[in-house]
Amino acid sequence: MRNRSSQPAKRPKTVTRITKLRRFLFDLSEEFLDSPQPRRLPPPAAGGSRVPECGARPPMSGSKLRIALAQINTVVGDFGGNEKRILDALKRATQLGADLVAFPELTVTGYPPEDLLLRHSFVERSERLVRALAPQVKGVTAVVGFPERRNGKLYNAAAILCDGEVATTYQKIHLP
Incomplete structure (x- = not known):
């Protein structure tokens, strides 16, 4: 697809975002399918809760959502x-x-x-x-x-x- 100046048209940002989202979801589904057991929350700390703080980010390396x-x-x-x-x-x-x-x-x-x-x-x-x-x-x-x-x-x-x-x-x- 070319525009009037004979230069290649830029891909709309939404297409790029959709492509990135599809890749992310594919990667996520691959990880999910490879997981034999559901992820469980860690045991509670002494006197504490095992529920992570809302909005807290778990470490990304090796963790699954x-x-x-x-x-x-x-x-x-x-x-x-x-x-x-x-x-x-x-x-x-x-x-x-x-x-x-x-x-x-x-x-x-x-x-x-x-x-x-x-x-x-x-x-x-x-x-x-x-x-x-x-x-x-x-x-x-x-x-x-x-x-x-x-x-x-x-x-x-x-x-x-x-x-x-x-x-x-x-x-x-x-x-x-």
Whole structure:
């Protein structure tokens, strides 16, 4: 592909990022497949916790990160049922040695919530549920999708739950 100046066109940065991500995921999957046993957290120090500090980086040489993809079947508006599904998936992933559990977008509310997002009470309830889930997340990090209202704007967000708290949230801003 050439541009008007007869020079080779530069590859867009997104293509380069995607290629790097694919290589990373391939390398990660190769390591995962080579691992006969799930990675376990180290035993607790005297009087301490075996759970690493949220956001702490383990040494990269020789360490592995086990990621669980929790493709759960949520129901739109069924907050109690969705909470149970989330907790069941977290329990199973933790038992299997996952370090990170990733849930789909809008997991808390079910997908697609459509016009229910126009109700402030619906969004507030989903935000309360995320805060209620956080204390139950121990020994693993979870990424849970939910709608979030911030500064009067509604976002499709993801909460990072770690060590019993909401460590941070991320708002999706580039929608197709």
